[in-house]
Amino acid sequence: MHKKLFIPGPVDVREDVLEKMSTPMIGHRTKDASALQRSISEKMRKVMYTDNEILLSTSSGSGLMEGAVRSCTRKRAAVFSVGAFGDRWYKMAVTNGVPADKFTSEPGKPTTPEMVDKVLSTGKYDLITITHNETSTGIMNPVEEIAEVMRKYPEVVYCLDTVSSMGGTKIEVDRLGVDICITSTQKCLGLPPGMAICSISQKAVEAAKQVEFRGVYFDLLELYNYIQKKDYQYPSTPSLSHMFALDYQLDRILEEGLENRFARHLEMAKYVREWAKEYFDLFPEEKYASNTLTVIKNTRNINVAELNKKLGECGYMISNGYGDLKELTFRIAHMGDIGLDGIKELLSTINSILKLN
Ligand SMILES: *Cc1c(COP(=O)(O)O)cnc(C)c1O
Numbered sequence: 001m002h003k004k005l006f007i008p009g010p011v012d013v014r015e016d017v018l019e020k021m022s023t024p025m026i027g028h029r030t031k032d033a034s035a036l037q038r039s040i041s042e043k044m045r046k047v048m049y050t051d052n053e054i055l056l057s058t059s060s061g062s063g064l065m066e067g068a069v070r071s072c073t074r075k076r077a078a079v080f081s082v083g084a085f086g087d088r089w090y091k092m093a094v095t096n097g098v099p100a101d102k103f104t105s106e107p108g109k110p111t112t113p114e115m116v117d118k119v120l121s122t123g124k125y126d127l128i129t130i131t132h133n134e135t136s137t138g139i140m141n142p143v144e145e146i147a148e149v150m151r152k153y154p155e156v157v158y159c160l161d162t163v164s165s166m167g168g169t170k171i172e173v174d175r176l177g178v179d180i181c182i183t184s185t186q187k188c189l190g191l192p193p194g195m196a197i198c199s200i201s202q203k204a205v206e207a208a209k210q211v212e213f214r215g216v217y218f219d220l221l222e223l224y225n226y227i228q229k230k231d232y233q234y235p236s237t238p239s240l241s242h243m244f245a246l247d248y249q250l251d252r253i254l255e256e257g258l259e260n261r262f263a264r265h266l267e268m269a270k271y272v273r274e275w276a277k278e279y280f281d282l283f284p285e286e287k288y289a290s291n292t293l294t295v296i297k298n299t300r301n302i303n304v305a306e307l308n309k310k311l312g313e314c315g316y317m318i319s320n321g322y323g324d325l326k327e328l329t330f331r332i333a334h335m336g337d338i339g340l341d342g343i344k345e346l347l348s349t350i351n352s353i354l355k356l357n
Contacts, residue, residue: 003317004338006346008135008164008293010186010193011336017191017252023244028237036243037232043250044197047258048166048181050173052199055223058239061163061184064196066092067218068159068180069129072207073098078125080111083136084322085161089129097213101125108137110288113145120153126207127157133165136322138295138331139284140165147176157207163187166197167253168265168292168335179204180220185242188265188292190336191249195242200224265291268334268343275347279356283329293333295321302354304330310353316346 005012026032041054048054057063069077069092077100079090086104093100103119105111111130119125133140143160150158159180162171166181168188173181179201186193200220208214208221216222217236226235253261272294276282283295298304304320304327311318321329334343351357 001315003312003315004342004346005317006332006334006338006343007317007319008187008331008333008335011188011190011333012338013190013192014249014252014337017245017249020245020248021192021241023241025240028240029233033240034230034232036240036247037227037234037238040243040247040250041232043247043254044199046254047250048171048173048199049175050181050199052173052201053224053227055198055200055220055227056234056238056243057196057198057218057223058194058234058236058242059196059218060186060193061161061182061196062088062092063218064182064198064220065089065129065159065161066096067215067220067223068182068198068204069093069098069100069127070096070218071211071214071220072157072159072180072204073100073127074207074210075126076100076124077127077129078103078119079129080116080119080131081105082109082111082131082139082141083107083134085134085136085163086129086131089131089161096215108139108284110139110141110285111146113142113149116146117149117152120149120156125156127159129159129161132160132162132171133169133290133292135164135293135331136295136325137284138282138290138293139288140169140290142288143171143176150177157204164335165290165292168262170258170262173199185246188335189246189249189253191242191245194239195246262291264339265334267340268338269294271340271343272332272334272347279351279354283325292335293331295325295329295331298328298330300354303327307350307353311346311349314349314353316349318346
C-alpha cells in the first residue's frame, strides 16, 4: 500500500507529473534541450520573484549549497545556523577548505538581524549563508528584517537555503537582495528528488570569478557560463527526466496561482499549529513557525516510532524529530500538492490512534 507522505521531502508527486518523468529522451546538446532549460528558467524566475539567471544541477539541493559556499567565498564565510541544515552548510565550507565561522542560535530560536549585523560589521566576511526554513526545527527565519541589514553590506554575497520552502511560501529573491537562492525538487515544488535549482546574481558571478578552486561539478560559474555560451545548456548530462517533469509541474504551479499556492500552504500550517497547541506544543517560537512544516514538541512523551508504525498501517507517514530531537519532537510536513482535507484526515487518524479527545 502506498503511504501518503507527510514527511519533509520527498513529498507525494501527482500522477501526471510522474508520467512526465518517462518522456522519451532527447539529445542534451539539441535545440530542444536548450528550449526546455530556458522554459524552466523563465518559470522559475516567476516562482522566485527574480530577474537573475537560474542554474540547474542534477543533484539534490545539497549539491548547490556546497557549490555556492565553495564557488563564491573569496575571503571568509559567515554561516548562520538554526539547526541541522545550517550545520551542514558549515561542514561543506570546512571540508572544502573554505574559511568559515558558524553562528548558532539557541534551539528553537531564529537567526536575528542583530546577529547578522554584528557579525558583518567586523568586516571579516564576504559571504553569508542563511537557512530560510530550517526543516529540523520548523523555524522560518525573519528574512525581511535580515534583508534590511544586508542593505548595509552590498559587497557581501547573500546565500539563502530555501530547499524546504520555495514554492510553498513567498520568497521575493530580488526584493530581499538574495544573491544565491537554492532549492530542490522534492519538497514544496512537488517533484521526485534529484534536481536542484538556484538563482544567481551578477554580484555572485563576479565573486566566483575571483575564486580559484571552485571544483568542477558544482562550480556555479561553470554552470552559469555554459548557459551564456551554449544557449541554456548544462555542462554534463542533466536529468532530462526531471527537466520534463519540472517544466510541466511549473505550469501546474503557475496555473494554481502563486498566491493561491502560498495561501493553501499557510492554511494547512495554521491548522496543524492549532492542533499541535491543543494536544502537544510547538517546538519553535510561534512567531517563527514554518509555513511548510510543523515541528511538534512531544510533551505527552508518546512513542513516535510506534505512532508512525500505526499510521503506516492506515496509509500515512510522518517524520520523527531530526537528529538529537528524534523522540523529543515529531514533524508533520504540509508541502507540495496536498490540501487541507489531507491534513484533516491525517490529524484525525493520529487522534484516534493516540485516543486524544
Ligand atoms: C531537505 C533540505 C536540505 C537538503 O536538500 P537535499 O535536496 O536533500 O540535498 C537542505 N536544507 C533544507 C532546509 C532542507 O529541508
